Amino acid sequence: MFTKLRNKFLLLNLSVTSGVIILAFGFVYFITYSNLQADIRERLRARPEAQMRVASAESMAGRPEEQGGVQSAVRNVVANGAGTFQVEVDEDGRIVRIESAVNLPEDVYRELAAIAWSNRDTDKVITADNREWRYAVSPIRIQVVGEDGVPLAVEQHNYNILFLDVTEMNGTLARLLATLLLVGIGTLVVIAAVSLYFANRAIRPIREAWEKQKQFVADASHELKTPLSIIRANCDALAASREDTIQNQMKWIEYIRAGADRMARLVQDLLILARTDDERAGPNPVRFNISQVVDRVARSMEAAAAGKGLSVTRSVEPDLIASGDPDGISQVAAILLDNAIKYANPDGWIALSLARSGRRIVFSITNSGPGIAKEDLPRVFDRFFRADRSRAHQDGSYGLGLSIAQSIIRRHGSEIRVRSEENAATTFSFSLAAGSPSASRIE
Known part of the structure; x- marks a missing residue:
């Protein structure tokens, strides 16, 4: 049952954590991917100075040797983009001219141009020569001017295919994805270990x-x-x-x-x-004279102590004011004194003390006797526990007194402490917050 509960807690924690990690890392990857794609589109975007050429009427009539200015403009564009090249093709896809800032074999240029021309309406990645390329196809427009420099017409002339090497960009995305996956898995492993530890503690x-x-x-x-x-x-x-x-x-x-x-x-x-045990129903604290409470309890048990031949020594500082439940503290004092009388050796002694220590009032009671074994000390406040099992029920008790006393003191924000030396003496003690001396006394 507890294993299932722990596993459910662990699964819930890991599910929430995994969701947060996936969302965070997915957002990082999406932003990086979007930025790289925007950069690619920007670099592939057709530039007016590259796609609008100026030519005279004579050159358009069949003198291409006068188009040197056009070639210069294209070379300038390519030179400004590392990892790029462009291919000019005619309307049938035949290569007219290649302007490149990279060094590739001629057959690679032709292969890339053929693939790009056949898929000019799509946005795909082409792999060639162990590199990845993105491309953009755009028409080349020529502005025809007369001899006097007056524009005559704009004609479409051939197509330009601009290629961009995206190998490093895609590699960056792949490395980022691998890093995010590795970090995410490592984080989940660490969180799983930490969650398991705290789940077991919970x-x-x-x-x-x-x-x-x-x-x-x-x-x-x-x-x-x-x-x-x-x-x-x-x-x-x-x-x-x-x-x-x-x-x-x-x-x-x-x-x-x-x-x-x-x-x-x-x-x-x-x-x-x-x-x-109901901590919500804690005592309504009042200020009371704890010295009178302890004296009254001690006097009520004098006959029981005398019947066993015990010597009782009381050291009670007068008019000590405590804050808490007087009835509960009276019951605790009675339980501890009765316990001391029961377990003191015949003709032994009991020492009861109540004194102020700083802002606390300390009650302690010590009795001579066989003491409590070290292995039994952690269990003396357990319900029905009796260190001397041979005396079970002989005194009419059930081993609940110390449990009741501990519960009452815990409701007062303190603990009952016990120390014992076998065949010598046992001491029980607790402390309470001191109240104002102006508190009314309990008669």
């Missing part, structure tokens, strides 16, 4: 939450099985003695009540967890 908390949820359901089901089994077994015992009096059946009823009470405590803890 999926990891979802996977962990899912695994925790599965473990939570399994643990909750396991914890519910014990009181349900007790209730069912005692109901069977009652059903087997239907004729007996209620007085004689009271022990079975008490067992049923004990099982129901355990289930009620478990359900209550689960409801508390559900409320504290």
Whole structure:
């Protein structure tokens, strides 16, 4: 399931990225292509001075040797265009004259002229002599003038085919396309790797939450099985003695009540967890006297500590004002103190401290005892986790207290920290933002 989710996320990211890259690179290629084609068309465009010649009436009557001026004009045009040549052909496509700025064999000129003349109405590329050529065919017009220089007529005379070498231009386009493809593929590979990394990071908390949820359901089901089994077994015992009096059946009823009470405590803890896990329903912060809250909790548990022979030392700085939920903090203090009493060794000690440190108020509680193994420390706040599994359910708890305490403190923007030394002591601590001293006290 998570692999499919990751792959969908990866595919979506790559699709969007590929689309953007294709559009960007396509735009670059299109602009470059358009500019090169415009340059080619500009260089092939017929020039009036090349296509309009001036000749006298006598020369038109059959003295071509007097047309030297025309040849000069054509040579000048060709000389101004590197990689070009032009061929003058008659109306039947026979070559009349070749003016070239490139050195090609004569048969190549004739081949190119024949192809261009037969395809004069198209705009195609001709390949010859390992070069690529574009061409333009245009008629040559001759302005006839009389002896006195007065224009007499304009006549069409032959055709001019201008050839342009576009090998380098097409090569530039091909190299640009190859570069864009290479860069695009490389970019997609890098983006795919980065996307895969971040997709795995994005999926990891979802996977962990899912695994925790599965473990939570399994643990909750396991914890519910014990009181349900007790209730069912005692109901069977009652059903087997239907004729007996209620007085004689009271022990079975008490067992049923004990099982129901355990289930009620478990359900209550689960409801508390559900409320504290909802981060949107954070506490409405108020300023309260946390010193009085902690003192009240400590006094309420003096009897439990004394019953176990524990020495309790309290160091509570008076009139400390915190900002948060007083009921939630009272519950956290009770959970941590109850946990310290349960896991302290008999005739051991507990040290409770509440003091201001800069802009924070720090609560800590330390108890002597067997401590917590290093491999168990990362899991002490997991639901239903109990480091001392041999004592499971002996104290009537389900291993949810620390999870509830951690959830409450997280809603206050802090964390409960734990440090432990095996066969020595364990310390739980957290800190809260200090409030203004003008806050009202909670009695």
